[in-house]
Amino acid sequence: MMNTTFTDGDVAALLRIAGEVTELEQDLHVRRTHLLGRLLSLVGGATAVCSEMDQRFVSTCGWAIPGSLTFGGDMTSSQKSLVSRYLTGAVDALDPCIPLLLREQKPVVTFRRADVVDRSWYRSDHFNVVRRPLGFGESIYAKLVTPDGRRLKLSFHRELHDSPFTERDVQLLHLFHENLSGLYSLPARPQAASTSAAYQDLRITTMPARLRPVLRQLLAGDAEKQVALKLGLSPHTVHEYTKALYKTFGVNSRGELLAQFVTSSPV
Numbered sequence: 001m002m003n004t005t006f007t008d009g010d011v012a013a014l015l016r017i018a019g020e021v022t023e024l025e026q027d028l029h030v031r032r033t034h035l036l037g038r039l040l041s042l043v044g045g046a047t048a049v050c051s052e053m054d055q056r057f058v059s060t061c062g063w064a065i066p067g068s069l070t071f072g073g074d075m076t077s078s079q080k081s082l083v084s085r086y087l088t089g090a091v092d093a094l095d096p097c098i099p100l101l102l103r104e105q106k107p108v109v110t111f112r113r114a115d116v117v118d119r120s121w122y123r124s125d126h127f128n129v130v131r132r133p134l135g136f137g138e139s140i141y142a143k144l145v146t147p148d149g150r151r152l153k154l155s156f157h158r159e160l161h162d163s164p165f166t167e168r169d170v171q172l173l174h175l176f177h178e179n180l181s182g183l184y185s186l187p188a189r190p191q192a193a194s195t196s197a198a199y200q201d202l203r204i205t206t207m208p209a210r211l212r213p214v215l216r217q218l219l220a221g222d223a224e225k226q227v228a229l230k231l232g233l234s235p236h237t238v239h240e241y242t243k244a245l246y247k248t249f250g251v252n253s254r255g256e257l258l259a260q261f262v263t264s265s266p267v
Helices: 008-022 028-043 077-087 098-103 119-123 125-134 167-184 190-206 211-219 224-231 235-249 254-259
Strands: 047-052 070-073 108-112 136-145 151-159
Touching: 008 028, 008 167, 008 211, 008 254, 028 047, 028 070, 028 151, 028 167, 047 077, 077 125, 098 108, 098 136, 108 167, 119 125, 125 136, 136 167, 151 167, 167 254, 211 224, 211 235, 211 254, 224 235, 235 254
Parallel strands: none
Antiparallel strands: 047 070, 047 151, 108 136, 136 151
């Protein structure tokens, strides 16, 4: 994956978003709308769209299953109508970024428009027929496969003439989707979730007691320095305890750690 430039505060924000989503009602539209809105706030975007791709078009144009679209940000009904018509193939002006997105074979792909399309973008049918009327400017594109097999295509947009998204913005969205793509779906098997929770509870019970408060604060979204202040420990000790927790749960990052607890009982 790309080199990281985000901070502990960025990671903490991702953890808070994940925690919020797990507390929402079991409604797919509500969860996705909340996700898009909070991720937009994090990267400074204005609008976002999530769609489930029709299996017939996952390697060509990525047309959406009608009725599968979720919108984030402040969009008018006319904007939503144009986006829906475009994403279901009724408007023949394919975004030149989409074939590049679909060509990638990785489970999660994320990139900026500014990194992959040259100035011909502004002469394209897509920009003039779709983007300009919508007022959509620079974008981040993402695709991912959720644990339950849904193939999602996402786009996060700034307003026309706003500055491009940064590499940090791309990295944050990629980190979230790489570790927490399951939040775009509803839990499919409650029994499996209960089994997972019981397994995590067992590991928590058998871990050294000194690690448990640190785990609790990390899952609450605190950075290591905040954990040290709240628990009266040195930053070095908290860092070593964090490494021990990663080893205990077989993960390499706080995002991966949280992913193991999104359907589990509180610590």
